[in-house]
Amino acid sequence: MAETQGSTSPITVWQVKYGERVVRRSDVLHDYAQYGLPDGDLDMDYNFWVLRAGETTILVDTGYDIPARDWLGEISVTPPPVGLELAGVDPAEVDMVITSHFHYDHIGELHLFENAQIVSGRAEYDYWFGKWQAGQLEGEFTTAENLEPVKRAEEEGRLRLIDEETEVFPGITVYPIGGHCPGELLTRIDTADGGLILAVDAAHFYEQIEHEWPFFAHTDLEEMKQGLAFINRLAAETGATVIPGHDARVRDRYPAAPGRAADVANVLG
Numbered sequence: 001m002a003e004t005q006g007s008t009s010p011i012t013v014w015q016v017k018y019g020e021r022v023v024r025r026s027d028v029l030h031d032y033a034q035y036g037l038p039d040g041d042l043d044m045d046y047n048f049w050v051l052r053a054g055e056t057t058i059l060v061d062t063g064y065d066i067p068a069r070d071w072l073g074e075i076s077v078t079p080p081p082v083g084l085e086l087a088g089v090d091p092a093e094v095d096m097v098i099t100s101h102f103h104y105d106h107i108g109e110l111h112l113f114e115n116a117q118i119v120s121g122r123a124e125y126d127y128w129f130g131k132w133q134a135g136q137l138e139g140e141f142t143t144a145e146n147l148e149p150v151k152r153a154e155e156e157g158r159l160r161l162i163d164e165e166t167e168v169f170p171g172i173t174v175y176p177i178g179g180h181c182p183g184e185l186l187t188r189i190d191t192a193d194g195g196l197i198l199a200v201d202a203a204h205f206y207e208q209i210e211h212e213w214p215f216f217a218h219t220d221l222e223e224m225k226q227g228l229a230f231i232n233r234l235a236a237e238t239g240a241t242v243i244p245g246h247d248a249r250v251r252d253r254y255p256a257a258p259g260r261a262a263d264v265a266n267v268l269g
């Protein structure tokens with residue numbers, strides 16, 4: 001990894017879409033009825049993110065093999081390996097994968113990145129490996145198969161567990177945050193124009209950031225509310241723009257990537 005690069009080296013951020021579905025607001029926003037607003041559809045995208053700085057390639061999340069799993073009715077748009085190829089990323093040459101959290105749709109293809117350092121929240125690791133050991137993964141948002149590559153990375157000395165705000169690469173800082181799951185990592189990236197915060201599942205949709213509305217799926221509702229407030233505070237303090245993890249409207253706000261990647265990727269910064 002090009003650790004010697006200074007913090008001034010520009011980092012580019014692409015969002016790669018691999019799946020989609022349509023959801024009802026009242027299904028995905030916690031206790032939506034309390035707001036007294038009309039129900040409606042939200043277009044939900046499934047994404048991972050490619051960060052490049054010089055020769056270094058870092059992924060945030062990996063996506064999953066939708067046809068092989070068929071979980072919540074997601075529709076495969078571009079299988080992650082194809083999306084990677086179109087984005088010009090060779091999985092064997094990825095230096096680091098930051099896992100936002102261990103849900104199936106975020107680490108399902110982690111096995112592709114055999115040479116990468118894996119960066120994960122320690123609270124996330126403790127929670128899911130505890131459940132695995134106790135035989136309690138049935139019906140959960142992740143499987144033993146999903147966790148195997150994390151275990152392998154640990155055995156090979158490639159797993160870095162995060163306890164607190166940490167700059168994991170010059171210009172890339174992760175922040176552990178609870179709520180949706182015990183040990184989600186927010187990723188803040190210094191980019192050429194002000195920076196980005198990849199909220200991933202700490203905020204799936206723009207409404208959640210704007211109004212600090214929690215998502216229906218959470219391990220701790222209070223922590224989720226605190227997490228949304230933290231995202232807005234961090235954005236105000238750093239001037240960074242927050243990118244929700246599953247909102248199809250992100251693609252309306254950012255240009256398509258150049259060349260062959262145009263159909264699957266948007267340039268966020």
Ligand SMILES: [Zn+2]
Binds near residue numbers: 106201245246
């Ligand atoms: Zn997700």
